[in-house]
Amino acid sequence: MSEIDIKPELGGTWRVEEEFINAIRGIEQITHTSFQDGVRYMEFTEAVTRSAQSGEKINLPF
DSSP: OOOOOOOGGGOOOOOHHHHHHHHHHTSSOOOSSOHHHHHHHHHHHHHHHHHHHHSSOOOSOO
16 A cells, blocks of 8 residues: 545545534534434444454444
8 A cells, every 4th residue: 555645626624523513513504414324424433443442243223
């Protein structure tokens, strides 16, 4: 594997979690996914973490 240079004008930032929390707080409008999709995304991310920590399969939903 090797690092790939990305032109600054093509780069972006990762704000998924921040946007999700801001939507819950009413600070930011949802523009890409529904609230339910956001919950599923966070549930999936948590399952990945738990699986990596335990070495076990994590069934969804928990």
